[in-house]
Amino acid sequence: MSCVAARGVWKGYRVGPQRVEVLRGVDLEAGFGEVVAVVGPSGSGKSTLLHLISTVDYPDRGSIFHLGKKVLKSEEWRAKWRRHNVGVVFQSLQLIPTLTVLENVMLPMELVGMPPHKAKLRAKMLLERLGLGDKLERYPTELSGGEQQRAAVARALANSPKILVADEPASNLDKGNRRLVASIIREFADSGGCAIVSTHEEEIVAVADAVCALEGGRLNCRR
Numbered sequence: 001m002s003c004v005a006a007r008g009v010w011k012g013y014r015v016g017p018q019r020v021e022v023l024r025g026v027d028l029e030a031g032f033g034e035v036v037a038v039v040g041p042s043g044s045g046k047s048t049l050l051h052l053i054s055t056v057d058y059p060d061r062g063s064i065f066h067l068g069k070k071v072l073k074s075e076e077w078r079a080k081w082r083r084h085n086v087g088v089v090f091q092s093l094q095l096i097p098t099l100t101v102l103e104n105v106m107l108p109m110e111l112v113g114m115p116p117h118k119a120k121l122r123a124k125m126l127l128e129r130l131g132l133g134d135k136l137e138r139y140p141t142e143l144s145g146g147e148q149q150r151a152a153v154a155r156a157l158a159n160s161p162k163i164l165v166a167d168e169p170a171s172n173l174d175k176g177n178r179r180l181v182a183s184i185i186r187e188f189a190d191s192g193g194c195a196i197v198s199t200h201e202e203e204i205v206a207v208a209d210a211v212c213a214l215e216g217g218r219l220n221c222r223r
């Protein structure tokens with residue numbers, strides 16, 4: 001059983017009268033303990049693929065498997081599955097502007113019933129690890145782009161997911177923080193999960209077990 005698999009995945013969008021096929025039969029496999037980096041030029045479909053792998057979106061054809069189970073089309077099923085099993089760093093981050101950084105990271109834990117005092121301890125620990133220990137009470141708009149990005153990584157790890165899906169999580173970071181995020185992703189996978197990460201950054205590629213290049217709607221992986 002693999003941690004994450006994509007089999008024959010197709011996804012396209014309607015643009016006016018036309019249909020553009022972005023993914024044309026993508027296969028991907030991530031074992032437990034693995035980091036898979038997805039690389040490719042802007043517009044090649046990395047975010048499209050990661051939305052499918054994270055279960056935020058659903059393929060037109062083909063299937064995604066998580067922990068050996070086929071991801072179902074029902075949005076309700078996918079939302080519940082994600083809440084418990086998948087940590088997602090969106091390219092657009094999607095931090096909640098009306099909550100502090102600490103509250104943003106606590107929220108996923110509270111949604112699965114963790115008592116607030118425990119959620120707070122874990123959120124603090126994660127934010128300190130990501131170098132945001134002195135920004136806990138700030139609101140997202142009061143943070144730099146790179147700080148927001150690190151807060152989004154902390155939030156994705158909050159529920160100790162089995163699967164981490166991160167869309168360019170290091171794109172706004174300086175070298176030191178790119179290394180930090182890369183090592184946190186590596187440690188996450190080493191503890192038994194798997195991470196699928198789109199990136200242009202060599203620090204992330206350096207910790208990957210497989211590098212998959214997306215081009216012309218197809219994915220070519222080398223290990």
Ligand SMILES: Nc1ncnc2c1ncn2[C@@H]1O[C@H](COP(=O)(O)OP(=O)(O)OP(=O)(O)O)[C@@H](O)[C@H]1O
Pocket residue numbers: 013014015022040041042043044045046047048049091
């Ligand atoms: N909702 C949408 N409707 C129409 N076209 C879309 C939509 N979302 C993405 N696309 C198109 O699909 C293609 C792939 O987009 P995607 O965002 O997946 O690429 P990407 O590799 O993540 O790019 P980047 O590195 O710039 O973030 C692009 O040509 C984009 O214009």
